[in-house]
Amino acid sequence: MDPAPASAADAADGPSARTPFLSHLRVRDVRTYEVSDVALGPGLTVIFGPNGAGKTNLLEAAYLACTGRSFRQAGDHEIVRRGASAAHVTAEVTTAHGTGKLTVGIEPGERRRLRVDGNPVESLLDHPARPRLSVFLPDRMVLVKGGPALRRSHVDQLVAVLRPSAAPVRRTYHEALRQRNALLASLRARGAGVEQATDELLPWDRAVARAAAELTTARAAVVATINPAVRARAEELGLAGELEIAYRPRSADDADQVAEALRERLAGDLERGFTHHGPHRDDLAVRRDGRLLHRFGSQGEQRLALLALLLGETDVIEQSTGQRPILLLDDVMSELDVIRRARLVDVIAARGQALVTVTEAEHVPGADDLAVGLVSVVPGAAETIRVSTGATPARD
Numbered sequence: 001m002d003p004a005p006a007s008a009a010d011a012a013d014g015p016s017a018r019t020p021f022l023s024h025l026r027v028r029d030v031r032t033y034e035v036s037d038v039a040l041g042p043g044l045t046v047i048f049g050p051n052g053a054g055k056t057n058l059l060e061a062a063y064l065a066c067t068g069r070s071f072r073q074a075g076d077h078e079i080v081r082r083g084a085s086a087a088h089v090t091a092e093v094t095t096a097h098g099t100g101k102l103t104v105g106i107e108p109g110e111r112r113r114l115r116v117d118g119n120p121v122e123s124l125l126d127h128p129a130r131p132r133l134s135v136f137l138p139d140r141m142v143l144v145k146g147g148p149a150l151r152r153s154h155v156d157q158l159v160a161v162l163r164p165s166a167a168p169v170r171r172t173y174h175e176a177l178r179q180r181n182a183l184l185a186s187l188r189a190r191g192a193g194v195e196q197a198t199d200e201l202l203p204w205d206r207a208v209a210r211a212a213a214e215l216t217t218a219r220a221a222v223v224a225t226i227n228p229a230v231r232a233r234a235e236e237l238g239l240a241g242e243l244e245i246a247y248r249p250r251s252a253d254d255a256d257q258v259a260e261a262l263r264e265r266l267a268g269d270l271e272r273g274f275t276h277h278g279p280h281r282d283d284l285a286v287r288r289d290g291r292l293l294h295r296f297g298s299q300g301e302q303r304l305a306l307l308a309l310l311l312g313e314t315d316v317i318e319q320s321t322g323q324r325p326i327l328l329l330d331d332v333m334s335e336l337d338v339i340r341r342a343r344l345v346d347v348i349a350a351r352g353q354a355l356v357t358v359t360e361a362e363h364v365p366g367a368d369d370l371a372v373g374l375v376s377v378v379p380g381a382a383e384t385i386r387v388s389t390g391a392t393p394a395r396d
């Protein structure tokens with residue numbers, strides 16, 4: 001991008017310097033689309049159209065252009081429009097300093113071709129020209145409702161963004177754990193006793209314990225950091241009661257204590273042939289007034305909690321990186337009453353660029369305001385009806 005994109009140093013230049021936005025999106029042979037050009041503004045844009053028309057596909061294309069990946073973890077064959085041989089997406093990114101172009105080309109069987117301003121790049125993920133994105137997809141409700149593995153990996157993604165120096169520890173831990181488990185399985189097969197196992201496992205126990213304590217410390221720190229922001233967003237969105245994201249570590253944040261706990265549990269580990277103590281079993285509890293939300297919350301409340309979590313995290317990421325993420329919100333209005341929908345619009349419209357999909361534009365309170373962008377999607381094509389101005393919409 002030319003000139004330099006927004007960085008933490010630009011924060012002093014005022015909000016616009018921190019606010020990259022997608023000003024144009026061109027999709028060719030992506031999913032349902034043949035060729036569509038969509039102009040976008042810096043504020044709230046409502047993407048509307050019937051079921052199956054291609055609204056989620058358009059958000060996916062925006063994400064693809066900015067990251068080189070699909071948020072549906074889709075393979076090349078799925079992304080390329082049926083009957084076409086290659087897919088292309090170009091996003092124009094505007095910052096206070098200028099405009100840049102991110103391009104992704106997908107041809108099944110070939111490496112994905114990623115370009116910034118026409119120059120090939122290996123990866124977009126850590127490229128300074130690409131804007132940060134925060135995505136809400138309905139299937140992310142599993143973060144509240146599903147198993148702990150998803151929540152662990154979600155927290156680890158936050159660690160990667162908010163405490164980059166601690167990001168490698170997750171891999172270090174899993175590698176040490178894998179080696180310890182391999183040795184446990186071999187000791188078990190050899191019929192080894194606890195004494196022999198203690199000796200042979202000693203170096204691995206140390207490595208596992210050290211990485212476990214570091215991982216636990218990093219996870220606890222990011223959860224503590226996001227909690228006030230998540231709680232504040234929950235209140236703004238009208239979720240009754242006090243929302244709390246509670247980290248539930250399964251081991252200590254001190255290496256000596258973890259090593260001690262591993263020794264105490266060695267007989268059990270030897271019997272099973274794997275390690276059953278450590279941060280690979282951590283969880284997060286999403287609670288409202290002390291009660292688990294996935295057991296005691298309504299559908300709408302769970303959705304509000306997830307939105308509060310994502311928006312609160314986005315606030316913290318913005319404070320930490322100096323860059324305001326663009327919001328891609330798929331089907332976000334479902335299950336919310338009109339008051340909560342209005343509150344959500346107030347929150348997201350004040351934040352910067354947000355692309356929101358709905359079947360009917362009227363489902364978004366304030367969508368008729370001239371400040372709000374409108375994109376109509378019909379099967380095969382998307383068309384800009386109005387470009388958002390970035391001003392906060394008025395509502396009646």
Ligand SMILES: Nc1ncnc2c1ncn2[C@@H]1O[C@H](COP(=O)(O)OP(=O)(O)OP(=O)(O)O)[C@@H](O)[C@H]1O
Pocket residue numbers: 030031032049050051052053054055056057058077078079080081082331359
């Ligand atoms: N590679 C492809 N080629 C052609 N069509 C595709 C391809 N991949 C997906 N589709 C079609 O895209 C449509 C789904 O698009 P999308 O999920 O964007 O719809 P939507 O507008 O978000 O609908 P809803 O309101 O139900 O969420 C489906 O009809 C599907 O068959």
Ligand SMILES: [Mg+2]
Pocket residue numbers: 055056057330331357
């Ligand atoms: Mg959809």
